Amino acid sequence: xxxxxxxxxxxxxxxxxxxxxxxxxxxxxxxxxxxxxxxxxxxxxxxxxxxxxxxxxxxxxxxxxxxxxxxxxxxxxxxxxxxxxxxxxxxxxxxxxxxxxxxxxxxxxxxxxxxxxxxxxxxxxxxxxxxxxxxxxxxxxxxxxxx
Ligand code: DQA
Numbered sequence: 001x002x003x004x005x006x007x008x009x010x011x012x013x014x015x016x017x018x019x020x021x022x023x024x025x026x027x028x029x030x031x032x033x034x035x036x037x038x039x040x041x042x043x044x045x046x047x048x049x050x051x052x053x054x055x056x057x058x059x060x061x062x063x064x065x066x067x068x069x070x071x072x073x074x075x076x077x078x079x080x081x082x083x084x085x086x087x088x089x090x091x092x093x094x095x096x097x098x099x100x101x102x103x104x105x106x107x108x109x110x111x112x113x114x115x116x117x118x119x120x121x122x123x124x125x126x127x128x129x130x131x132x133x134x135x136x137x138x139x140x141x142x143x144x145x146x147x
Contacts, residue, residue, distance in 0.1 A: 002136060003038050004033060004067040004095075007049040008056060008075035008084070014100075022100045025128040032126065034071065039134035043068070053077055053084055060087040070095035071131060072137040077114035078103070081128040087113045094141045099124035127141075 007027060010017060015026035018098040025033075027049060033046045046067065056077070063070075072095055077084050088095065102125030103110040116122050121137060123130040 001048050001068040001142075002063075002066060003034065003043055003135065004063045004070035005034055005045050005047040006056060006059060006070055006074075007047070007071045008053075008073060008077045008081070009051040010075050011073055012049045012051065021133045023127045030128050030131050033132050034135045037132050038139065043139075057083050057087040057091055059105050060084070060091050064091050064093075066108055067093060068142055069093045071098055071129070071134040071138070072096070072115070073077075073097050073098045073100070073131075074113070074115055075110070078115060079109060080112060081107055083120065088118050094120040094138060095138055097122045098130045098134050100130060101125060 012027055014022055015024055015032070015046065026059050031045060031047045035053065038045060046063060049055070070086070070091065074084060074097070076082055097116055097119040105125070118140060122131050126133065
């Protein structure tokens with residue numbers, strides 16, 4: 001089984017991007033952490049990061065039938081990423097929205113996510129550890145679903 005790890009704009013430079021807000025873990029560190037969590041169940045990770053919304057839309061459709069769930073950090077596409085939102089609306093496996101920072105403790109324009117209403121759950125403010133929690137949550141959700 002494969003989990004889709006989807007990261008949006010500006011998340012490819014994690015580690016050196018505003019580390020006081022987003023921490024010092026790189027995307028590679030996060031990929032390794034998620035792989036470790038789901039590896040316990042024999043699952044694998046397919047990681048896609050893009051600064052372009054269309055690439056993310058394509059990845060969602062491409063991996064819809066071949067993945068058992070997804071972890072999605074849309075970055076600033078949370079604010080007005082309507083085509084990413086519509087792509088995720090047709091992604092049938094469970095998926096979790098993750099934000100490294102506590103978006104509600106920040107500027108007002110980050111307080112509402114257009115994709116959050118479609119997510120199985122949202123994790124924010126726990127830094128890169130949030131991705132681990134999301135990975136564990138997907139294992140938990142999958143265990144509740146009939147095989
Ligand atoms: C973010 C929060 C977004 O508001 C911001 O645009 C990002 C990162 C986070 O992980 O905290 O790019 O998604």
